[in-house]
Amino acid sequence: MICIFYLLFSIFNITMLTPLSWLKEYVDITLPPEELGDKLTEIGLGTEKIEKTKDDTIFEFEITPNRPDLLSILGIAREIAAVEEKKIQFPKFYDLKNVKPQKALPLKMVTDSKINPRFTGIIIDGIRVGDSPQWLKDILTKAGQRPISNIVDITNYVMLELGNPIHAFDYDKIKGKVMRVHQAKGGEKFTSVDGITYHLPKGAVVISDEEKIIDLCGIKGGENTGTYEKTKTIFIRVPVEVPSLIRRTSQSLGLRSEASSIFERGVNAGGTVEALSRTVELILGNAGGEIVSPLYDIKKENFLPWPVNLSLQRLDKILGIEIPKAKVSSILESLNLKVKKVSDDKLRIAIPTYRNDLKIEEDIVEEVARFYGYNNFPKTLPSSQIPTKTVPYFKDYKLEEKVKEFFKAAGFSEIYSYSLVSETDLKDCEVNPDKTLRVDNPVSREFEYLRPSLKINLRKALLENRVNFKDINLFELGKIYLGSSIDNAREPYFLSGISNVKTYYEVKGLIEELFDELGAKNDISKNIQILDEGVFFEIDYDDLIKKIAARKRFVPIPKYPPITEDLTITLKDKDRVGNVIEKIKNQSNLIRKIEVIDRYESNVTFHITYQSDKRNLTREDVEGVREKILKTLK
Amino acid sequence: MEEELIGIKNSAVSLIIDAKNPKELEELKIQFLGRSGRLTLLIKKIPKLPLDKKAPVGRLANEIKNTIEETLETQDRNLRNIKTKTLQEGIDITMPGIKPAIGHLHPLTQVIYDVVDVFKSLGYQAANGPEIETDYYNFEALNIPKDHPARDTQQTFYLDTRSSKVEPGEIILRTQTSAMQARVMEKTKPPIRVIVPGKNFRYEQVDASHGFEFWHCEGFLVDTNVRLTDLFGTIDYVLRKLMGEKIKLKFATTNFPFVEPGVDTYMECTVCKGKGCSFCKYSGWSEIMPAGMIHPNVLKAVGYNPREVSGFAFAIGLSRLVTLRYQMNDLRLLTNPDLRILNQF
Numbered sequence: 001m002i003c004i005f006y007l008l009f010s011i012f013n014i015t016m017l018t019p020l021s022w023l024k025e026y027v028d029i030t031l032p033p034e035e036l037g038d039k040l041t042e043i044g045l046g047t048e049k050i051e052k053t054k055d056d057t058i059f060e061f062e063i064t065p066n067r068p069d070l071l072s073i074l075g076i077a078r079e080i081a082a083v084e085e086k087k088i089q090f091p092k093f094y095d096l097k098n099v100k101p102q103k104a105l106p107l108k109m110v111t112d113s114k115i116n117p118r119f120t121g122i123i124i125d126g127i128r129v130g131d132s133p134q135w136l137k138d139i140l141t142k143a144g145q146r147p148i149s150n151i152v153d154i155t156n157y158v159m160l161e162l163g164n165p166i167h168a169f170d171y172d173k174i175k176g177k178v179m180r181v182h183q184a185k186g187g188e189k190f191t192s193v194d195g196i197t198y199h200l201p202k203g204a205v206v207i208s209d210e211e212k213i214i215d216l217c218g219i220k221g222g223e224n225t226g227t228y229e230k231t232k233t234i235f236i237r238v239p240v241e242v243p244s245l246i247r248r249t250s251q252s253l254g255l256r257s258e259a260s261s262i263f264e265r266g267v268n269a270g271g272t273v274e275a276l277s278r279t280v281e282l283i284l285g286n287a288g289g290e291i292v293s294p295l296y297d298i299k300k301e302n303f304l305p306w307p308v309n310l311s312l313q314r315l316d317k318i319l320g321i322e323i324p325k326a327k328v329s330s331i332l333e334s335l336n337l338k339v340k341k342v343s344d345d346k347l348r349i350a351i352p353t354y355r356n357d358l359k360i361e362e363d364i365v366e367e368v369a370r371f372y373g374y375n376n377f378p379k380t381l382p383s384s385q386i387p388t389k390t391v392p393y394f395k396d397y398k399l400e401e402k403v404k405e406f407f408k409a410a411g412f413s414e415i416y417s418y419s420l421v422s423e424t425d426l427k428d429c430e431v432n433p434d435k436t437l438r439v440d441n442p443v444s445r446e447f448e449y450l451r452p453s454l455k456i457n458l459r460k461a462l463l464e465n466r467v468n469f470k471d472i473n474l475f476e477l478g479k480i481y482l483g484s485s486i487d488n489a490r491e492p493y494f495l496s497g498i499s500n501v502k503t504y505y506e507v508k509g510l511i512e513e514l515f516d517e518l519g520a521k522n523d524i525s526k527n528i529q530i531l532d533e534g535v536f537f538e539i540d541y542d543d544l545i546k547k548i549a550a551r552k553r554f555v556p557i558p559k560y561p562p563i564t565e566d567l568t569i570t571l572k573d574k575d576r577v578g579n580v581i582e583k584i585k586n587q588s589n590l591i592r593k594i595e596v597i598d599r600y601e602s603n604v605t606f607h608i609t610y611q612s613d614k615r616n617l618t619r620e621d622v623e624g625v626r627e628k629i630l631k632t633l634k
Numbered sequence: 635m636e637e638e639l640i641g642i643k644n645s646a647v648s649l650i651i652d653a654k655n656p657k658e659l660e661e662l663k664i665q666f667l668g669r670s671g672r673l674t675l676l677i678k679k680i681p682k683l684p685l686d687k688k689a690p691v692g693r694l695a696n697e698i699k700n701t702i703e704e705t706l707e708t709q710d711r712n713l714r715n716i717k718t719k720t721l722q723e724g725i726d727i728t729m730p731g732i733k734p735a736i737g738h739l740h741p742l743t744q745v746i747y748d749v750v751d752v753f754k755s756l757g758y759q760a761a762n763g764p765e766i767e768t769d770y771y772n773f774e775a776l777n778i779p780k781d782h783p784a785r786d787t788q789q790t791f792y793l794d795t796r797s798s799k800v801e802p803g804e805i806i807l808r809t810q811t812s813a814m815q816a817r818v819m820e821k822t823k824p825p826i827r828v829i830v831p832g833k834n835f836r837y838e839q840v841d842a843s844h845g846f847e848f849w850h851c852e853g854f855l856v857d858t859n860v861r862l863t864d865l866f867g868t869i870d871y872v873l874r875k876l877m878g879e880k881i882k883l884k885f886a887t888t889n890f891p892f893v894e895p896g897v898d899t900y901m902e903c904t905v906c907k908g909k910g911c912s913f914c915k916y917s918g919w920s921e922i923m924p925a926g927m928i929h930p931n932v933l934k935a936v937g938y939n940p941r942e943v944s945g946f947a948f949a950i951g952l953s954r955l956v957t958l959r960y961q962m963n964d965l966r967l968l969t970n971p972d973l974r975i976l977n978q979f
Contacts, residue, residue, distance in 0.1 A: 044887030320861025366895035386757030461971030
């Protein structure tokens with residue numbers, strides 16, 4: 001089978017090129033193309049493009065995965081017939097039910113309904129392989145397909161027309177006249193009709209004759225039994241395949257055909273005989289030959305329409321409007337869904353086999369709603385109860401906003417960077433890639449690892465901006481991804497920033513101020529680094545949230561005035577300002593605040609505030625404490 | 635002694651009000667409040683008063699001290715104002731002001747806060763969840779079993795599982811914030827109204843309207859008696875609040891396995907005003923908010939009875955909303971840290 005549908009891999013949706021003239025063979029269309037396109041989009045047949053050509057109009061439809069029936073011209077015509085309230089005109093089918101072949105060629109079939117639920121086929125002898133008639137070439141070309149030969153074109157044409165994939169084998173090349181459907185062991189070689197050799201994955205459903213694999217079921221036919229110029233006798237097979245088996249093989253080979261797309265979504269299991277009849281009609285008419293076998297139709301079940309019940313009350317409850325009973329019935333009937341009234345409230349609906357998407361009541365509700373017209377519905381707001389409990393996984397955006405506004409006010413601009421970074425990025429930040437979370441299938445080497453720090457991108461951002469700006473302050477609040485393997489993976493929010501304007505002490509003060517503002521306590525000196533590009537900080541935001549005091553508590557204004565004094569102390573070699581402050585503080589509970597107001601080499605001036613809640617302090621009180629301080633620091 | 639104090643106050647106040655410049659004020663301050671100022675000297679005598687007088691006189695002295703200090707301050711301000719007025723005459727008010735160096739919040743942040751606000755007014759709370767997600771929450775719980783063709787529309791990044799106990803393919807980067815539906819639902823009971831703004835990942839080639847990392851805001855409501863008209867009304871209300879009353883919207887049928895019926899929402903492209911441009915794939919419309927009534931299988935997966943409760947779910951394409959709101963013609967601008975872009979917001 002040759003690629004027929006135009007597969008748009010970039011967006012992974014299947015697009016169907018549909019000539020208007022072809023649609024008109026089955027349904028009388030009165031709406032102008034633009035209007036028709038809008039209406040079809042509203043009912044779920046996304047009209048991506050409408051292109052006017054010399055003698056036709058080509059629609060480009062995007063087909064959702066639940067509607068394999070719309071991967072056919074007739075399927076699309078059915079939707080249009082429902083929109084236009086018209087009847088479908090079916091094409092000519094050869095009557096296979098009453099066929100009585102003059103002679104019968106032998107063919108044995110061994111199959112298993114678990115891997116091949118239905119196997120319909122017939123043998124035709126005495127055909128002439130050649131070019132297709134012009135009309136056939138034209139219509140296939142318009143549908144985005146390259147004409148090959150009459151036999152191949154007809155099987156493709158009928159697949160496009162009815163939605164059942166069909167494959168024609170050269171009967172003479174089937175060794176032993178046997179077709180055995182089975183699953184591959186794995187590793188077998190198979191060359192497809194287009195000459196490409198594949199190593200089959202385990203479980204791939206294939207057909208073998210006495211000596212070789214001749215078909216990769218539901219995906220591609222084999223080169224060894226394809227139809228070529230010299231072919232005289234063909235076996236035409238119209239199967240039903242198991243969606244998950246086709247999908248697995250197609251994915252593991254990275255090989256997709258229009259046939260596999262249909263099968264993995266669910267083919268019309270009740271339509272194989274019709275598709276075969278149509279194919280026979282066209283082959284006998286265009287390539288000659290005669291039927292030389294009975295109609296084979298190997299299956300375990302009958303593939304009949306199935307019932308789905310609809311309660312009209314429930315329909316109205318889900319939709320929020322009352323749709324008259326007659327309207328409901330007429331919509332469903334227009335879609336060829338047979339409606340039987342069970343009670344005043346209940347309808348039983350027979351689902352044709354090509355509508356695999358209709359399984360439950362809600363599916364029927366959608367059918368009614370989309371043809372009633374989504375844009376004809378009134379709009380209401382939910383009248384139900386507003387939840388009062390805090391939701392699981394609650395995120396406090398008010399707090400986040402406060403934090404971000406704080407950095408904004410301090411002159412920092414916010415960036416959003418990619419979570420995925422490269423190995424080089426990691427190494428630049430001295431991170432071991434082997435201990436970093438990694439995706440197996442990156443879009444490129446540039447985006448392979450999950451960032452373990454916001455430093456990587458902030459540094460790069462600062463460097464990029466240096467071309468245009470002198471003073472740069474940037475911050476980001478985002479997830480980082482920690483853990484050496486996914487067994488111990490964590491993804492905390494981090495708050496990081498970089499500045500080439502502010503000093504270490506300014507950045508430190510900024511974070512201290514933020515923590516004060518939030519009522520959180522933490523030692524943040526380890527969170528600041530001096531890089532070549534500037535001062536960088538990072539804060540574990542999730543951890544910060546946990547440390548925030550639930551509510552600030554008011555402290556009454558002191559009744560008694562403070563006394564302040566400045567002390568200049570010469571630090572000894574090992575002294576750190578932080579330790580000195582700690583030591584000073586420990587000398588008396590009259591010390592309320594210690595600030596550093598000046599520093600010159602090892603001389604640090606501390607501004608000390610003394611205060612008591614109980615009385616006015618005297619000079620003598622302060623002198624006593626001061627002596628203690630000086631003594632400790634000696 | 636009280637009379638003496640009052641005398642000092644009166645004379646101090648009148649002298650201060652007559653002062654012509656700061657220097658005179660400073661002298662007056664010393665004259666009354668200095669170490670040997672008139673008031674200071676008098677106050678020093680208070681301890682020698684009889685016991686019953688000490689307290690009332692002390693209070694009076696304090697009041698007078700305050701009054702003098704306040705008057706000094708007031709007069710000082712008045713004198714300086716005169717000076718400011720003189721200065722103002724030398725100012726060129728057409729000179730641009732000196733702006734403080736404040737930063738800028740990213741447009742995505744601003745849109746997210748607006749989204750959170752609008753939904754808050756409708757009773758929704760915000761939540762967030764893991765980006766490193768299991769196949770179960772991202773797909774299976776959402777009625778997308780393995781081998782489901784709908785998985786094709788969401789090409790997935792798989793995490794390297796080599797050094798772990800996890801089966802390959804089980805841990806992914808979430809492709810949709812909808813992954814939070816089952817997570818939230820299984821931990822609570824209806825009524826539920828939640829939104830989940832967050833980052834998603836899909837294996838896609840990057841272009842003006844696609845990226846491998848992008849932002850969505852999932853939302854869902856579960857309760858008794860939830861109607862399709864409620865979903866239409868909610869979408870309409872929210873998008874008009876966010877994008878302006880005048881926007882044009884239309885609804886269409888679509889299919890996502892976790893909703894039935896499925897709804898897609900299109901907004902007239904704000905970049906080209908509906909004329910058609912590369913951003914809206916020349917259709918004049920931009921897909922902005924896919925939605926639908928929650929599929930019974932999703933409710934069943936979290937142990938709810940779909941005969942008793944129902945709900946709707948939606949996802950706002952946040953990245954796209956930002957670009958449409960600010961008429962940015964390329965999604966990649968959102969991850970570009972160039973301050974020439976950021977400073978505009």
